[in-house]
Ligand SMILES: NC(=O)C1=CN([C@@H]2O[C@H](COP(=O)(O)OP(=O)(O)OC[C@H]3O[C@@H](n4cnc5c(N)ncnc54)[C@H](OP(=O)(O)O)[C@@H]3O)[C@@H](O)[C@H]2O)C=CC1
């Protein structure tokens with residue numbers, strides 16, 4: 431692919447790491463930040479002191495705080511901001527963009543109350559003059575390892591496969607391998623909901639429980655993510671891929687994970703407000719727990735881990751009590767969904 435003009439919106443950990451991947455691929459990158467002071471520091475020091483201070487940023491990356499300067503000539507616009515500010519940033523893009531671009535988003539969240547996925551927020555907000563196609567880029571990928579150019583694999587998903595392939599071409603290199611998928615719902619749901627399970631895994635680690643508890647959370651967490659995701663229209667196979675089990679593993683087991691770290695502090699007895707203010711970075715799983723709890727009710731899907739975490743985060747239940755309640759739930763078959771499907775079929779065939 432020829433060299434592109436690419437705007438990356440959000441100069442946090444992930445926006446900065448992806449800007450580096452794109453610059454490594456010789457694209458011209460305009461990194462947009464909402465504060466002029468941060469743009470100045472990045473341009474003067476060629477580092478992002480606030481989020482990734484040890485990483486040198488090449489000349490191909492230039493920071494801007496003026497949205498029009500960042501996006502007006504962009505062939506591709508990458509949204510790398512926390513889920514809750516996506517709409518606000520998209521509105522700024524709408525008034526600033528001068529031509530159509532492929533829009534990529536890399537955020538992992540679902541909006542509470544509206545239950546919108548990030549792609550739905552962008553489709554609702556961005557005008558057709560601004561966005562030609564929409565692609566989600568997601569997978570097991572901590573910024574701290576990407577900037578060290580350690581091997582990383584992700585998935586570009588779009589219902590327009592050619593657009594996903596263009597994004598694959600723009601980002602892919604020797605260290606950063608990109609697959610494609612057309613299951614946007616599955617990719618977004620997996621990426622958003624793994625943060626809930628990572629918070630829970632941090633909590634059990636904080637409580638002093640061991641690897642058995644974490645393996646249980648990852649496995650049963652995947653089951654409830656797939657249960658809800660399938661009801662929302664996802665392909666169940668997507669949950670066995672990078673954006674499902676892959677991201678679940680990395681987020682539940684890595685010290686880089688903000689969600690795991692926040693959970694860990696909760697498990698050690700710190701209050702939620704104290705945890706969030708001490709992190710200094712976005713912990714997406716908190717809002718997503720609220721959204722998923724509401725969605726479980728809407729779709730009538732059993733999500734015991736999500737539900738237990740909701741009670742800890744928003745109703746003051748002690749983490750140990752939540753674990754005790756999870757363990758004492760009514761006994762069940764491991765493959766309960768499969769059993770239900772088979773029983774339905776038996777009912778239909780009269781067996
Ligand atoms: N970090 C990672 O390894 C990965 C993160 N992601 C996802 O990427 C998304 C962004 O995460 P990440 O970069 O890590 O988050 P960070 O917390 O590291 O950075 C967030 C960035 O968004 C900026 N911001 C906050 N509010 C606004 C606003 N109102 N308008 C514009 N910019 C704003 C922050 O600016 P300020 O500094 O001024 O607060 C900061 O630059 C999340 O959804 C996350 O789940 C996905 C894969 C990997």
Ligand SMILES: O=C(CO)COP(=O)(O)O
Nearest residue numbers: 569570571572687688689
């Ligand atoms: O999504 C991520 C890794 O794939 C980042 O996870 P955290 O937000 O928990 O750090």
